[in-house]
Amino acid sequence: MLSYFMNRKEKKIKLLLVNCEKVWNNIPHFGLMCLGSCIKEKYPFVDIKIIEDSKPLKKIIKYHPNIVGFTVDSVNYDFTKSIAKKVKQSIKTKIIIGGTHITGCPDSFDKVFDVGVIGEGEITLGEIIEAYKNDKKNNIKNSKIDGLVYFEKNKLIKTKPRKLIQNIDQLPIPSREFVPMEKKYLSRQLNLYGMKRLTGMMTSRGCPYHCLHCASNVQWGSVRFHSVEYIIKEIDYLIKNYDIDGLYFFDDFFTAPKARLIHLANEIKKRGWHKKIVFSGFGKADLIDEDVVKALKSMNVKRISFGFESFSSKMLNYLKANSVSVEQNIKAIDLCHKYGIGVSSGFIVTIPGETIEDLQATYQLLKKHPIENPNIYILIAYPGTKIWDYALEKGLVSKNMNVDNLFTEIPLKACFEFWKKDRFYFLEDRVFLNPEKRHDQKYLSMILKIKLLITWLNFKFYFKYVLLNPIYIYKVLKEKKSPALKILFFGKGKNNQKKK
Secondary structure, eight states, X not given: OHHHHHHXXXXXXXXXXXXXXXXXXXXOOHHHHHHHHHHHHHOTTEEEEEEEOSSOHHHHHHHOOSEEEEEOOGGGHHHHHHHHHHHHHHSOOEEEEESHHHHHOGXXXXXXXXXXXXXXXXXXXXXXXXXXXXXXXXXXXXXXXXXXXXXXXXXXXXXXXXXXXXXXXXXXXXXXXXXXXXXXXXXXXXXXXXXXXXXXXXXXXXXXXOOTTOOHHHHHOSOEEOOHHHHHXXXXXXXXXXXXXXXXXXXXXXTOSHHHHHHHHHHHHHTTGGXXXXXXXXXXXXXXXXXXXXXXXXXXXXXXXXXXXXXXXHHHHHHHTTSSOHHHHHHHHHHHHHTTOEEEEEXXXXXXXXXXXXXXXXXXXXXXXXXXXXXXXXXXXXXXSHHHHHHHHTTSOOTTSOGXXXXXXXXXXXXXXXXXXXXXXXXXXXXXXXXXXXXXXXXXXXXXXXXXXXXXHHHHHHHHHHTTOHHHHHHHHHHTTOHHHHHHHHOOSHHHHHHO
């Protein structure tokens, strides 16, 4: 009889990890894959499924999981809450929330969720699963688990902070088996730089800088690096399993430390991958020098994305806490172009204290030093950042606000509606972090002028690559109904939708 109970199969726990994505992406959610891989390795009695969908409700109900884990950034927090409420009404399940929003603003935790995970979730989620399995009532509210937030008798409880995973090489390679790589992520891609099977990975976590607007530190904390051996192992996995021809390093510190980058470039060349794969990634302008760019060129890096933010020294110093200069940004552009590497960057406007002269500085230097793929963004106060604290102090945001009002795009069509008095409709109800300039027509018009310049630079960039395969790209845009072009022209957000 004893052997019967010992040999009996352990009861399976169904775990569903969900990203309620609002914008289509051809790279699967990194955090969810990391969680799935860690749980699979340590808890064989857990069946794992990942869903990334803008309409996930029916799929969640159909799977009927024991535990649902939502990853949430601020842009989809309210939407995810609405989905979670409908899930609770439909099936009996435990619901977890994790990600940058709840990590940055745990006080916004909603009772529709059973618990929230603050910070890195690999260890925390494992302990939640153990609590679910071992508790007779499957209770997952446990004060002994670090890194949790939850309600207990209407009182918000925050447990001890979860320590960072110092040796991130101990983590398993994020498994893509949980996501539809072929069906969703590797098919019908735009043919930029000749790539048709692009995916992404991270070579580090965290950032040592303290930029006022960036949420990277909120989620990941201090910087930790994967070894070159680990990176090579993951690239090899992606080549053998998915036949990739493009790889995007989307962590903040792909190009650092310099010795690691040079070692990585040498290992990639040794295997001949530089002849098969187009690489791209993020870089820090203050860490770019001739040796770094030579290493990037040797491993077939075609584009590096920077965070130039502004070509006004005053605004740049404000956002970046004096960690980089406009001169270093220009030098990074010139060095990359010298070796035939394309440059991408975002530029941020509506910064507190920003003047029309600051905007003009960005416009003039961008004209003088054009880059291949620039973007322009209204400054966003992400919860947990110093800009959020500033906005909180000024009464521009609150923990229980409609977070949709944090976000807006600058629609291209507003640039051409100069005869309309309400051409800045896309700012209605949106948090505007430079409130003194909210109704300054000359200031706002200068923002649209930068938008036009950036659109022109992007048009030249994409036109060059459309010529490589125009019919293929036409089919891709037609099949996807071109969400990127709709956002570019009309913008997004509930107010913008009304104006269409």
